[in-house]
Amino acid sequence: MKYSTLILLGRSLKVSFAERAAYRGDFLLSFSVTFLLELITPLVTLLIYNSGTTFPGWTLQEALMIQAVFLIARSVAFPLFFGMVWIVFEQAKEGTFEITLLKPRSPLLLTMLKGVDIEGVGRILGGILLFLFALKGLPVPGIHAWLLFIVLLTLSVMVLFGFALILTASLFIWIGNGRVIELLESILVFSRYPGSIFSSPVQWIFAVVVPLSMIALYPAEALMGRTDPLMVYSIPTSFAFLGAGYLFWKCMIRRYAGGGG
């Protein structure tokens, strides 16, 4: 990343904070709610385990670890990348995206920076707390497990960036459809649970076709010292998925025709 890009990112975070600080009470509440919202899935998992059953082959701590990793990956990816979905949603609808296109920097970088959302960072608090809680009940991971975890977590953020690119790019054609985020949320549900709940073909699809398992399952498995043969196939798939997202963005931005104004 270039130094000037880092400066732009810093300024975007500052502007995002200043903008939200105008309504401080609402900002603090939104920040806390974002954190609480993300704890719903772990709560459901807890209630399931409390009712006396389990996800086959997974203890409560192991299942919660997957959800903690999901939260951490999401808390990095969403504030940085998913704000651009709403920027393009608004600008394509109003026909003002042309202004971004006229600026002397990459439209993708500008859209991403404009969409930086400090509010979403609240999720990381939930992720870290859950991570520490789950980690307490698991064997201490070795240095190799930590290293592999960090590598796979980076890939997880990349996959989420790929999704952000696909969703954002689709709004150049599907003008004003704010429900694309709902579509993503419905797909991401599959990445919050242990792989053993899915049939083998579905596990294969989530590793090799759409790398949903890379978002949380594989990084969590790496940390827990579990081995999954599909994990290896999922690594190139994650790169390919991000590449496909970027190509889709390039293709769709060319088709943008200023729907409003």
Added chain:
Amino acid sequence: MLKAVALVTYKEWAAYRSHMLLSLVVGPVFFLAQVFIWTAVYAGRDELGGFTLNQMLLYFGASSVIYYLIMDFADWNLQMLIRTGKFLTYVLRPVPHPFFAFSQKVGHRILGFLFEFIPVWLIFFFLFDVKLIPAKPFWAIVSVMFSFVIMFLLNYSMGILAFWLTRTDGIRALIRLFRDLMAGVFIPLSFFPDVVQKILFFLPFQFVSYVPTRVFLGSYDLAGWNMSIPVIVGIQGLAVIGMLIFTALLWRLGIKRFTGVGA
């Protein structure tokens, strides 16, 4: 009046029917996730939280399609009008805004019935083999109608908070979170600890989703209290009256605080 506003809203939103058709993917994908999750946790078990696996899938199926009949965004709409000052134009109209907003919801949900409820119901029926046929159709319809009104009143009350707070994103998200959690959207309320179930019984949230879904399935129990369908629907009716009084009081207090500039 209701018919005219509902018709205009219907026509307005019909222009965006492709957006609504996204529910044909979102609803079944969410449901597919539930199928995987619950099939796995029921392995070797007949019953959990008072539900068999089949009943659990029916619960989530019914809950999904009922949502298409009752959802609205009256809270977002009202807070936006207040925050931007556009609400001023509604104060000048000879129709109370709550009634206007309710009429809009009627039109919007008629469209939802055609483009979301029916297609998703058919997908569940043919693709997932989940037969969403109400056990007692009359009571199911009455219960859904009540939850339609309660959902509106809850959301509208959230919107009214903008008279005090101006920007309400945080508080609305918080209330929505508790509403859905305590309405049994994420997991049936019978999975909660007994003491929590007892508290939930006395809150209005169960009437949004849990009660209509249970009425749809033909039996109701919460916190160990079993009730016949007519009795719980009757209680739901009382909750509608309670919510009407609450919203009317909140509205009276809130409208006094409105100051609009421009618009």
